[in-house]
Amino acid sequence: MTKKFLPKIDLQRCDRCGACITACPEDALSMTDQGPVINGLQLCTYCTTCEDVCPQKAIRTPFIVAWATTKP
16 A cells, blocks of 8 residues: 555544544554554555544545546
């Protein structure tokens, strides 16, 4: 997974409750003094669980929709 497709964490909104870290099924998040961070690019599977459980809505997992074209 590339960095541009990792969840976006708004540290200004985050209250450091740790819900995202507890809920992450891949242990891809850890807490620092500044707030949660992604432990490693390869750990995050983009499951969006962290976004779902964040009470402050400080984590976003944006998706890009791309339409594939096929030639006849």
